[in-house]
Amino acid sequence: MIQFTNVKKTYDSNLTEALHDISFVIEDGEFVFLVGPSGSGKSTILKLITAEERITSGGILVGDYDLATLKPRKIPYLRRTLGVVFQDFRLIENRTVRGNLEFVMRVVGSSNKTIRERIPYVLDLVGLSEKAECFPNELSGGEQQRVAIARALVNNPKTIIADEPTGNLDPERSYELMCLLEKINQLGTTMLVVTHERDLVNCFNKRVISIDNGRVISDMENGLYDYETI
Amino acid sequence: MTFASIGIMASCLIIMCSVALIAMNLEYNLDALMAENEFLAYVDENLTDEEGEELTGQIEAIDNVAEVHYITREEALDDYVGDLEDDSLYRDLPASVLRGRFSIRVNDIEQLQDTIEQVRQVEGVVKISAALDVADGFMTMRNVTVVIALLMVVVLVIVSLFIISNAIKLATSSREGEIAIMKMVGATNSFVRWPFVIEGILLGVGSALLAFLVQWGVYQLLVQAVNVYSHVQLINMIPFEQLRMPMLITFGGIGLIVGVLGSLITIRKFLRV
Numbered sequence: 236m237i238q239f240t241n242v243k244k245t246y247d248s249n250l251t252e253a254l255h256d257i258s259f260v261i262e263d264g265e266f267v268f269l270v271g272p273s274g275s276g277k278s279t280i281l282k283l284i285t286a287e288e289r290i291t292s293g294g295i296l297v298g299d300y301d302l303a304t305l306k307p308r309k310i311p312y313l314r315r316t317l318g319v320v321f322q323d324f325r326l327i328e329n330r331t332v333r334g335n336l337e338f339v340m341r342v343v344g345s346s347n348k349t350i351r352e353r354i355p356y357v358l359d360l361v362g363l364s365e366k367a368e369c370f371p372n373e374l375s376g377g378e379q380q381r382v383a384i385a386r387a388l389v390n391n392p393k394t395i396i397a398d399e400p401t402g403n404l405d406p407e408r409s410y411e412l413m414c415l416l417e418k419i420n421q422l423g424t425t426m427l428v429v430t431h432e433r434d435l436v437n438c439f440n441k442r443v444i445s446i447d448n449g450r451v452i453s454d455m456e457n458g459l460y461d462y463e464t465i
Numbered sequence: 466m467t468f469a470s471i472g473i474m475a476s477c478l479i480i481m482c483s484v485a486l487i488a489m490n491l492e493y494n495l496d497a498l499m500a501e502n503e504f505l506a507y508v509d510e511n512l513t514d515e516e517g518e519e520l521t522g523q524i525e526a527i528d529n530v531a532e533v534h535y536i537t538r539e540e541a542l543d544d545y546v547g548d549l550e551d552d553s554l555y556r557d558l559p560a561s562v563l564r565g566r567f568s569i570r571v572n573d574i575e576q577l578q579d580t581i582e583q584v585r586q587v588e589g590v591v592k593i594s595a596a597l598d599v600a601d602g603f604m605t606m607r608n609v610t611v612v613i614a615l616l617m618v619v620v621l622v623i624v625s626l627f628i629i630s631n632a633i634k635l636a637t638s639s640r641e642g643e644i645a646i647m648k649m650v651g652a653t654n655s656f657v658r659w660p661f662v663i664e665g666i667l668l669g670v671g672s673a674l675l676a677f678l679v680q681w682g683v684y685q686l687l688v689q690a691v692n693v694y695s696h697v698q699l700i701n702m703i704p705f706e707q708l709r710m711p712m713l714i715t716f717g718g719i720g721l722i723v724g725v726l727g728s729l730i731t732i733r734k735f736l737r738v
Contacts, residue, residue, distance in 0.1 A: 308653075311648075311651040311652060311654075314648075314650060315651035318650075319650075325642065327642065327643055339646065342652040343652070
């Protein structure tokens with residue numbers, strides 16, 4: 236569960252108030268689109284969830300973690316409950332697909348046995364079993380993003396946060412990727428997807444939280460990408 | 466970059482150690498010179514040589530006194546006349562015109578003044594002749610050398626820290642992406658830190674070993690050269706065997722500390738994600 240309660244965030248550097256009094260709850264197992272124009276505060280919300288930034292006031296709960304009072308040394312353990320997918324994939328170029336997944340499993344101290352069992356399962360889930368020994372530059376954009384999703388998934392997080400995951404993909408690949416995220420969600424992982432892609436959002440018929448100027452302007456089940464008309 | 470870093474840092478250590486070695490050898494030679502430093506205590510002219518010599522025990526009992534030698538009037542006259550080119554005038558001089566005297570060597574030249582005062586208190590001693598200026602000169606020279614050596618060592622340690630830190634900075638910036646991913650998936654700071662600390666230690670200790678070997682070779686060559694050209698043994702060098710272990714430990718220690726500190730300082734900013 237992710238719960239924002241009257242969250243305000245002001246950046247110290249320029250005293251800009253990025254979020255004004257934001258509140259919402261994402262229950263376990265939900266699939267939520269977070270939409271809004273550039274500079275609306277979407278990235279700030281993601282940074283607050285991953286504790287890259289700290290809130291100015293209000294409260295955030297992510298699973299069992301209260302981010303308002305979270306000690307810095309606990310941040311790694313919060314992040315182990317989250318999987319993050321970026322627009323630019325951020326794969327390690329000199330490691331194979333398997334190597335990239337193994338790397339993040341080693342980071343959290345997984346055993347050899349777990350690594351051996353988990354990687355084939357996740358690669359199969361994202362449809363990349365055949366590409367396990369390929370390097371990122373040998374893969375298409377869509378495949379690279381699927382590796383990134385596999386990497387986010389491999390440590391079995393409760394929630395996956397995808398920041399513009401289809402930003403660098405053509406519409407067909409974007410649709411396939413969103414189907415993959417939906418499939419992962421159906422297996423029980425909470426999914427928070429930040430996107431600009433109106434057609435995709437409208438196509439999947441999920442909950443949509445629209446943000447503008449640091450405020451939630453709509454929050455609708457089976458919603459549409461329609462914040463501009465509100 | 467790694468080789469360059471090791472090279473530069475080893476150079477720093479060599480310069481640092483050379484300064485320290487020069488200071489140590491200077492001190493070694495000064496100590497030898499100072500050990501030659503002795504002063505004379507004249508005994509009362511009314512005392513016979515036998516009575517004068519009896520004071521030896523009292524003077525020996527003084528703390529800082531290393532060696533006491535009583536010079537009889539006859540010996541003093543022989544010394545005096547022997548130093549003169551034309552001794553015809555003094556040839557018939559009776560020894561009784563001179564006083565018996567003690568030649569006294571001290572352990573610590575820095576306490577010379579105190580020792581002189583204590584010898585002066587001995588009943589029967591009437592006059593002291595000591596080259597206090599020379600002793601002061603030696604001490605000033607030694608102190609200046611030590612201060613300069615210490616300053617150089619401090620400066621060069623800072624330079625070495627900077628070099629290690631730069632080498633680690635290069636290593637980390639090329640792996641910045643990896644570090645960001647590690648942090649994002651929940652790596653603890655210590656997990657991210659230790660490979661870089663090990664790299665720092667390897668750089669530091671590697672440089673220290675290289676510097677030690679070079680220093681060893683150069684020092685041995687210098688010792689040989691000094692032995693060949695300094696027939697009169699004006700300069701003595703501390704044998705390397707005496708320096709080997711302390712030097713190895715110091716080099717290793719500095720390499721280790723600078724390596725760990727350099728990497729910790731550099732990696733710190735990458736951990737603030």
